[in-house]
Amino acid sequence: METQLPADPVQAIERPQIVTQSLLYLDGVSVSFDGFRAINSLSLIIAPGEMRAIIGPNGAGKTTMMDIITGKTKPDTGDVIFDGHVDLTKLDETAIANLGIGRKFQKPTVFEMHTVEDNIEMAVKADRTVFGTLFSRHSAEIWRRVDELLGIVRLGDHRKRLAGDLSHGQKQWLEIGMLLAQDPKLLLVDEPAAGMTDVETGATADLLKDIARTHSVVVVEHDMGFIRELGVKVTCLHEGSVLAEGSLDQVSSDERVIEVYLGR
Numbered sequence: 601m602e603t604q605l606p607a608d609p610v611q612a613i614e615r616p617q618i619v620t621q622s623l624l625y626l627d628g629v630s631v632s633f634d635g636f637r638a639i640n641s642l643s644l645i646i647a648p649g650e651m652r653a654i655i656g657p658n659g660a661g662k663t664t665m666m667d668i669i670t671g672k673t674k675p676d677t678g679d680v681i682f683d684g685h686v687d688l689t690k691l692d693e694t695a696i697a698n699l700g701i702g703r704k705f706q707k708p709t710v711f712e713m714h715t716v717e718d719n720i721e722m723a724v725k726a727d728r729t730v731f732g733t734l735f736s737r738h739s740a741e742i743w744r745r746v747d748e749l750l751g752i753v754r755l756g757d758h759r760k761r762l763a764g765d766l767s768h769g770q771k772q773w774l775e776i777g778m779l780l781a782q783d784p785k786l787l788l789v790d791e792p793a794a795g796m797t798d799v800e801t802g803a804t805a806d807l808l809k810d811i812a813r814t815h816s817v818v819v820v821e822h823d824m825g826f827i828r829e830l831g832v833k834v835t836c837l838h839e840g841s842v843l844a845e846g847s848l849d850q851v852s853s854d855e856r857v858i859e860v861y862l863g864r
């Protein structure tokens with residue numbers, strides 16, 4: 601007897617759901633602005649618990665890649681999958697933030713007229729996750745969390761100061777603390793060491809290494825000394841794609857990376 605397969609037009613046109621072991625999975629992602637391909641068939645995988653450093657020359661597409669992950673920019677083509685199965689291209693920025701993707705922009709944005717601890721307290725109270733909603737009614741719990749976060753970002757001794765009086769580096773740490781209040785699964789950090797003193801840069805590397813023990817982190821940075829201190833896998837972007845990937849020593853000795861980025 602002849603078996604006839606049922607024709608299913610929906611199945612035929614819908615892409616199968618992608619399931620991966622990665623925390624973040626980008627495959628064949630492209631986006632153009634006015635005909636210019638800022639991201640060009642980009643593929644990148646971040647494992648759960650990994651910290652990755654992203655380097656590359658100006659215009660390589662680092663910021664646009666972050667914009668695609670956070671939903672600010674929608675790719676023209678390609679897959680962007682979070683936490684193994686969530687298609688980020690279908691979600692808006694708020695939904696993506698609520699999934700647990702936090703982004704730290706280069707310029708710190710803290711409430712300058714409030715104290716350090718008030719900034720953190722506000723962030724804890726704004727936590728919309730189930731955990732945050734559960735303990736938001738109990739002020740002892742809130743302050744326990746504030747204390748914990750101040751300790752992580754090394755601002756316990758500065759808690760009563762106005763945020764506006766902090767150094768640039770301390771403001772960056774405060775904002776990182778505010779992002780951690782949401783307990784993100786993935787933290788995207790844009791040039792954290794820019795404008796910092798050498799001491800602050802070293803402390804920031806230590807801070808990110810601490811955070812990476814319990815969170816995945818993607819950090820975009822130009823400061824090679826800082827990246828060396830992080831001691832993590834490095835991806836070099838160029839013209840919207842991955843040019844090289846590996847240890848800092850491997851990537852920084854790659855002829856193509858030297859040519860387009862590090863210089864001779």
Ligand SMILES: Nc1ncnc2c1ncn2[C@@H]1O[C@H](COP(=O)(O)OP(=O)(O)OP(=O)(O)O)[C@@H](O)[C@H]1O
Binds near residue numbers: 633634
């Ligand atoms: N909204 C936009 N409209 C037009 N062009 C854009 C837009 N966003 C980015 N681009 C272009 O896309 C390219 C990639 O820019 P992007 O900011 O992602 O690079 P980058 O690697 O972050 O550079 P930098 O290190 O200077 O921050 C650049 O040529 C930029 O001019």
